[in-house]
Amino acid sequence: MISAKVFLISHPISANHSGIMKEYNFSEIEKKWQDYWEKNRTFRTHDDFSNPNKYYILDMFPYPSGAGLHVGHPEGYTATDIVARYKRMKGFNVLHPMGWDAFGLPAEQYAIQTGTHPAVTTNKNCDTFRRQIKALGLSYDWDREINTTDPAYFKWTQWIFIKLYNTWYDHNTNRGRDINELPVPLDVIKAGDEARKKYIDSKRLAYYDDAQIWYCPSCRIVCANEEVLTDGSHEKCGNRVVRRNLKQWMLRIPYYAERLLNGLEQLDWPEGIKEMQRNWIGRSTGAEVDFQVDGSGEIITVYTTRPDTLFGATYMVLSPENPLVGNLTNPEQAGAVEEYVRAASLKSDLDRTDLAREKTGVFTGSYAINPVNNKKIPIWVADYVLMGYGTGAIMAVPAHDERDFEFAKKFGIEIVCILSPAVNDMEQKRRIISGDECWSGDGIYINSSDSKRGITLDGLNVEEGIATITRWIENRNIGIYRVNYKLRDWLFSRQRYWGEPFPVIHWEDGSISLLDEKDLPLTLPELEIYEPGANGESPLSNATDWLYVTDNEGRRGKRETNTMPQWAGSCWYYLRFIDPKNEEKIFDPEKERYWMPVDLYIGGAEHAVLHLLYARFWHKVLFDLGIVSTDEPFMKLFNQGMILAFAYETATGAKVSSDQVTEKDGKYYIADTGEEVRQIVAKMSKSLKNVINPDDVVRNYGADTLRLFEMFLGPLEATKPWDEKGIKGPHNFLSRTYRLIANGENITGGEEDPEILKALHKTIRKVTEDIEGLRFNTAISAMMIFLNTALKKEKIARETASSYIKLLSPFAPHLAEELWELTGHEGTIAYEPWPLADERYLREEVFECPVSVNGKMRFKIELPVDLPVEEVKEIVLADERAKKWIGDASPKVIVVPNRIVNIVV
RNA sequence: GCCCGGAUGGCGGAAUUGGUAGACGCGCUGGUCUCAAACACCAGUGGCAGCAAUGCCGUGCCGGUUCGAUCCCGGCUCCGGGCACCA
Numbered sequence: 007m008i009s010a011k012v013f014l015i016s017h018p019i020s021a022n023h024s025g026i027m028k029e030y031n032f033s034e035i036e037k038k039w040q041d042y043w044e045k046n047r048t049f050r051t052h053d054d055f056s057n058p059n060k061y062y063i064l065d066m067f068p069y070p071s072g073a074g075l076h077v078g079h080p081e082g083y084t085a086t087d088i089v090a091r092y093k094r095m096k097g098f099n100v101l102h103p104m105g106w107d108a109f110g111l112p113a114e115q116y117a118i119q120t121g122t123h124p125a126v127t128t129n130k131n132c133d134t135f136r137r138q139i140k141a142l143g144l145s146y147d148w149d150r151e152i153n154t155t156d157p158a159y160f161k162w163t164q165w166i167f168i169k170l171y172n173t174w175y176d177h178n179t180n181r182g183r184d185i186n187e188l189p190v191p192l193d194v195i196k197a198g199d200e201a202r203k204k205y206i207d208s209k210r211l212a213y214y215d216d217a218q219i220w221y222c223p224s225c226r227i228v229c230a231n232e233e234v235l236t237d238g239s240h241e242k243c244g245n246r247v248v249r250r251n252l253k254q255w256m257l258r259i260p261y262y263a264e265r266l267l268n269g270l271e272q273l274d275w276p277e278g279i280k281e282m283q284r285n286w287i288g289r290s291t292g293a294e295v296d297f298q299v300d301g302s303g304e305i306i307t308v309y310t311t312r313p314d315t316l317f318g319a320t321y322m323v324l325s326p327e328n329p330l331v332g333n334l335t336n337p338e339q340a341g342a343v344e345e346y347v348r349a350a351s352l353k354s355d356l357d358r359t360d361l362a363r364e365k366t367g368v369f370t371g372s373y374a375i376n377p378v379n380n381k382k383i384p385i386w387v388a389d390y391v392l393m394g395y396g397t398g399a400i401m402a403v404p405a406h407d408e409r410d411f412e413f414a415k416k417f418g419i420e421i422v423c424i425l426s427p428a429v430n431d432m433e434q435k436r437r438i439i440s441g442d443e444c445w446s447g448d449g450i451y452i453n454s455s456d457s458k459r460g461i462t463l464d465g466l467n468v469e470e471g472i473a474t475i476t477r478w479i480e481n482r483n484i485g486i487y488r489v490n491y492k493l494r495d496w497l498f499s500r501q502r503y504w505g506e507p508f509p510v511i512h513w514e515d516g517s518i519s520l521l522d523e524k525d526l527p528l529t530l531p532e533l534e535i536y537e538p539g540a541n542g543e544s545p546l547s548n549a550t551d552w553l554y555v556t557d558n559e560g561r562r563g564k565r566e567t568n569t570m571p572q573w574a575g576s577c578w579y580y581l582r583f584i585d586p587k588n589e590e591k592i593f594d595p596e597k598e599r600y601w602m603p604v605d606l607y608i609g610g611a612e613h614a615v616l617h618l619l620y621a622r623f624w625h626k627v628l629f630d631l632g633i634v635s636t637d638e639p640f641m642k643l644f645n646q647g648m649i650l651a652f653a654y655e656t657a658t659g660a661k662v663s664s665d666q667v668t669e670k671d672g673k674y675y676i677a678d679t680g681e682e683v684r685q686i687v688a689k690m691s692k693s694l695k696n697v698i699n700p701d702d703v704v705r706n707y708g709a710d711t712l713r714l715f716e717m718f719l720g721p722l723e724a725t726k727p728w729d730e731k732g733i734k735g736p737h738n739f740l741s742r743t744y745r746l747i748a749n750g751e752n753i754t755g756g757e758e759d760p761e762i763l764k765a766l767h768k769t770i771r772k773v774t775e776d777i778e779g780l781r782f783n784t785a786i787s788a789m790m791i792f793l794n795t796a797l798k799k800e801k802i803a804r805e806t807a808s809s810y811i812k813l814l815s816p817f818a819p820h821l822a823e824e825l826w827e828l829t830g831h832e833g834t835i836a837y838e839p840w841p842l843a844d845e846r847y848l849r850e851e852v853f854e855c856p857v858s859v860n861g862k863m864r865f866k867i868e869l870p871v872d873l874p875v876e877e878v879k880e881i882v883l884a885d886e887r888a889k890k891w892i893g894d895a896s897p898k899v900i901v902v903p904n905r906i907v908n909i910v911v
Numbered sequence: 912g913c914c915c916g917g918a919u920g921g922c923g924g925a926a927u928u929g930g931u932a933g934a935c936g937c938g939c940u941g942g943u944c945u946c947a948a949a950c951a952c953c954a955g956u957g958g959c960a961g962c963a964a965u966g967c968c969g970u971g972c973c974g975g976u977u978c979g980a981u982c983c984c985g986g987c988u989c990c991g992g993g994c995a996c997c998a
Contacts, residue, residue: 278915282993285914290997310998323998365996390996400998408912409996492997611992718936720924724917725991732923735936738951784925787935794935856931861979863931900978906930910978 030744032708036820040143048834049145051101055600061098062601063090064580064640066609066617067105069572070131071112075138076690077698077716077728082608082646084713085722085782087144089606091816092777094145095840101601102145103583105152106132107576111225114504117536124504124536128155138700142709143819145836150586154575159582160506161527162592163574166624167212168509168520173627174209175261182261182630185210203517211258211627212498214510214518218327219497221250226538228254230497230571233616249351252542255499255508255568259623263287263491265637266622274642276723279614286615288492293476294397295485297322300373300382304333309396309490312403313479314463314471316378317454318424319401320414322385323367326350327393334385336371343368343387350389365390365413376401377484378475379456388413396490404444411444425449425468496620498571501544503536505569511555513563528565544568576617577624580604580639592633603636611645618643644780647725649716651696653688656681663695687727698728710818711737717782717817739790740821743814746797747807747825758803764847765795766806771843773813782817789814804829809841857882857907859891867907875901882907 043049065086068079090102106128113124113131132153139146152159173182185206194205207213220229224245233241240247259266267287270280292311299306306322324331326347335343346368367388374385390409391400404414405423414421421441427449429435437443439452451471454463461478463471479485499508509521509528521528531552536545546567547553555563584601585593618640625639654662654674668677674685690697703712714736720726746752758766769792776785792810796802802810807829815822815835826835855869855878865887869878879899882888888909898910 276916278993281915285994288994288997292998308998312998388996390998392997395997402998407998409998412996490997614993718923724924726923729923729937732937735923739936741951783923784935787925790935854931858931858979861930861977866931898978900930902930902979906979908930908978 028744028748030741030748030821032710032740032820033705035824036141036143036704036709039820039823040140042823042834043143043145044140046834047149048836049102049147050149051099051103051147053597053600054099055596057097057099059096059098060101060601061090061093061606062101062580062604063093063606064102064583064604064608065104066607066613067107067576067579068135069107069110070128070135072116072127072131073692073697074131074134075700077700077703077712078610078649078690079139080142080700080712081649081716081722082610083139083142083144084716085644085646085780086606086608087142087713087819088717088777088782088816089780090145091819091836092840094837095812095815097839101150101583102147103150103152103586104139104144104146104148105150105579105583106135106154107572107579108132108153108155109505109575110572111227111502111504114502114536117504121534121536123532125155128153141704142700142713145819150583152579152582152586154506154579155504157527157529158589160575162582163506163570163578164509164521164526164528165523165592166578166628167506167570167574168523169631169633170257170624170627171210171212171520173211173631174206175211175258177261180265182211182627184631211261212255213258214253214255216251216253217256217495217497218249218251219254220247221252221542222247226540226542227501228252228497228499228542231494250542254497255566257496257498257623259496259620260491260493262623262626263289263493264489265626266493266619269622269626269638273638273640275640276611276643276645279611279618279643279645282614283619286493286619290490290492292472292488292490293479293485294488295377295401295479297374297377297401299334299385300375302334302372304330306330306334306374306385306399307397307485308399308401309488310401311490312406312472313475313485314451314454314468315403315406315424316376316401316475317451317456317463318403318405318422319376319383320404320420320422321383321402321410322374323388323391323400323402323413324370324385325391325393325398326387326389328387328391328398330399331370331387334370334372335387339369339371343370346387365409365416367413367417369417377479377482378459378461384419386413386417394494395492405438405441406444406446408444408446422453424451424454426452496623498574499566499568500571501538501542501567502569503530503533503538503545505571506574507546507569508566510566511563512566513557513561515561519563573617573620577621578628580607580621581628581634595633595635599635602634603638604640606642606644607640608644608646610648614645644722646722647720648689649719649726649728650687651690651694651698651728653686653694653696654683655686656683661694663693665695690728698730703730703733707733707737708740708820710740710821714740714786714817718786720783722780722782736786739786739793740818742797743793743818744821744825746793746802747811748828750828752801753807753829754801754803756803758806759799759801762796762799762802762806765792766809767843767847768792770809770813770841771848774840774843777816786817789817811835812838812841853904855905855907857885857888857909859888859909860911861908864888864891871904875903878903878907882909 063086065083086102090100093100108128113127116122116127117124154160172185174185174188176183188206188209190202190205194201220234222229222240222243222245225240225243229240229247234247239245267284267289270283290311292309293313294307294309295313297306297308331343331347365388367386370385370387372385373382376383391398402410404410404419404421406425423439423441425445427435427438427445427447434443438445448468451463451466455461463474466474476487480487507528507530509526511519513519531549533545533549535548538545539547544567553565555565581593585597588594621639625634626637628634629637653664654667656662662676662683666676667674667683674683675681676683688694688696700712711733715733718736769788772788773785776782811822811825812835822835850871852868852870854866856863856866858864867882867885869881878901882899892909892911895911900908
């Protein structure tokens with residue numbers, strides 16, 4: 007011992023065995039290879055149609071915010087990059103592009119405050135994002151970079167808008183068609199040109215109309231239904247939205263509801279996302295039923311999913327906005343109804359989504375006739391019925407609908423139970439039948455027959471009842487089977503400067519025309535003031551030079567001053583990546599046929615409904631018009647989970663900025679006051695000051711470590727907390743890898759140790775399977791296990807090292823390139839063939855068979871693989887350790903071949 | 912309220928979907944190196960009892976099916992996400 011110490015002291019450098027050891031200098035390595043890739047354009051994608059194996063892998067492109075990247079971005083980008091690099095090594099022609107969804111409010115807000123043109127801000131932000139992304143070593147083909155704010159790009163966004171305008175939906179063939187092919191009914195033609203134009207406009211997928219829409223006074227912008235949260239606030243700014251009537255561009259997405267719904271089935275998407283889209287589309291089936299109004303010629307048509315409960319309909323409700331309200335209100339009730347309707351319109355402005363939601367309503371004084379039994383039922387007005395869904399009127403069945411029940415109870419309206427419920431609880435059954443409790447489940451009809459009208463439901467169950475009554479209604483011509491959707495027209499304009507201008511002119515005679523394709527793009531004018539008007543005018547209304555136009559005949563017109571919402575650019579960007587520089591066409595159809603559809607699309611779940619539904623809608627329209635070759639754009643979708651970060655709050659729940667907190671003995675305190683705070687995990691946000699910037703991580707540990715760490719954190723889809731303490735693990739793994747392989751002395755030329763060989767092939771198999779399944783955390787763990795095995799041996803054959811470097815290369819590409827070079831290879835590793843697992847090395851002859859007694863593992867015994875069951879039993883029962891548990895009993899033995907033996911005593 | 916997820920050591924998470932629970936990593940403990948520390952390296956590490964061999968307990972809770980349950984079934988609790996007067 008003593009002499010050894012003396013020896014070591016006298017040779018301090020050799021303290022780390024094997025002489026001079028090169029250290030893992032990640033900054034140098036990463037810089038070197040990023041320069042190499044850039045210089046050699048290593049990841050440029052060629053439209054090589056001769057390779058039938060193409061793989062289009064796409065990230066949801068980011069909005070380049072001023073704050074730059076946070077560590078959530080690299081998570082998805084690293085995942086796609088691993089797959090892209092892996093697929094290249096598998097011989098696929100890979101399309102893996104990146105671009106910027108760069109229209110948006112923040113740049114415009116900044117322009118309002120500072121007068122800086124949004125394009126300037128945007129370009130600066132794009133530069134930052136590009137620099138940060140390049141520092142991560144992501145293998146994008148930068149020659150295909152696109153930017154939605156580039157006129158060369160939004161020219162085609164405008165072009166698609168013109169296509170939407172010139173398309174109608176043929177419900178017979180269920181596809182969109184050119185507006186010139188729209189058959190116009192004879193009576194419309196007879197009614198003249200004006201009527202004909204009106205008819206055609208009523209069929210276009212894009213239309214301009216007065217609509218009651220949500221308006222955010224704080225942002226001075228209209229919002230799509232989807233952008234308004236349940237509590238009536240604007241999802242962007244959190245302020246209250248109000249109802250307004252404004253002329254706006256709308257898209258008739260509901261025409262595609264059925265196709266958008268059915269199309270989901272063929273898609274390899276997370277079930278949850280598909281379910282959210284289904285819910286959003288909100289298909290329901292039922293019937294429209296006509297009710298005569300007593301003593302008047304009026305008819306109220308209602309939509310109901312439960313026509314089978316007609317016998318239980320004891321009143322009707324009109325939405326306050328329903329145009330029939332005026333006609334159906336009798337003079338005695340007029341005051342009360344007017345007051346209610348007025349209050350409701352105010353309420354919809356201020357408090358439409360009142361949480362208390364006590365049912366309110368007022369009687370019109372009129373009655374309707376229930377067609378199944380001729381009974382007179384009162385007609386009410388109540389705001390729990392919405393004008394925008396169904397027909398804006400309902401038949402109310404309080405016995406079998408919770409909302410109607412609540413309303414009827416409050417206003418003392420009759421409750422007639424017509425369905426004996428399928429419940430065992432006799433007391434509950436009694437309550438339901440007597441109308442003291444509501445029942446919306448299945449059961450057997452009672453009181454639901456009328457011999458005069460030839461309708462009998464009694465004795466049937468709900469399913470049979472719905473079918474029977476629907477037939478009866480249709481035969482009697484008082485209604486019709488109907489499919490309904492929650493999905494509404496999509497409000498497609500915003501009162502903003504920084505968006506795509508509509509290629510639209512409004513003429514003084516009230517007509518609208520769209521620009522010619524050859525006049526695209528219509529670019530934005532230069533402005534001094536970016537602020538929108540207080541009444542919802544877009545800032546573009548100030549651009550007088552740009553705004554006014556005169557045609558050849560001297561007719562004067564005004565350009566559309568609204569711009570498109572941010573969704574427009576992201577609705578089709580994946581198509582432009584295919585042929586991003588094409589000036590003649592949106593893209594070359596041959597290239598489109600080769601590259602589409604997107605094989606794998608990765609992004610955050612926050613776009614589950616909006617972006618993904620809109621993009622699918624546009625895609626289907628383009629498909630119907632023969633512009634794209636596939637019906638769906640994104641075959642496989644995967645959502646990466648959010649990365650959360652630690653944040654701190656006081657005992658009262660007040661949030662404390664992370665930079666003010668210090669840790670001591672596992673507890674957290676505010677540095678200045680010493681007050682103890684609690685550590686929580688929360689979304690990264692500026693206000694909590696818990697945003698992690700990837701630049702810092704790259705500087706301290708390197709991009710390869712960051713990539714590995716983000717992937718090692720847990721399953722890609724999981725929400726995970728960012729805890730930088732753990733980053734040492736992946737970093738160590740990389741430096742240990744470097745130490746093993748960069749050290750020439752460890753690399754041998756000859757035969758490989760059988761144990762390492764076996765470990766290698768197991769690793770190849772595991773890593774390959776895990777990349778295919780997007781399970782990067784376990785792939786990394788498999789490589790760590792391999793490294794541990796190899797390090798124990800301190801020697802590794804060159805061939806083995808090469809295979810291992812290849813496995814590592816999609817995850818830690820810089821280090822892999824460096825090691826590839828150090829082990830004597832030339833050029834990039836990016837296109838080297840992916841290693842194959844050789845079954846020969848994977849086959850086992852013996853295995854450690856666990857033996858359990860009564861289901862509890864007791865000991866292990868080495869057994870040959872595939873030993874016949876009887877022999878296994880014999881060997882196991884003969885074992886001393888087994889005898890200890892069995893004693894004198896004669897046990898039952900269950901043998902699961904090559905897996906486990908269970909002795910039952 | 913409804914619809915989707917989820918709950919496993921001190922922590923992030925594994926587990927071939929009915930067959931050895933806790934891989935891998937962090938952290939922690941001990942050791943080597945160091946004047947010392949950091950780094951690195953080696954060993955250990957679910958809890959309880961025991962010097963130990965070993966035994967008992969253990970995958971949010973209660974119950975069930977099974978030779979055997981983290982996994983399947985029934986009933987809850989809590990957490991995350993989405994939707995919400997959609998007739």
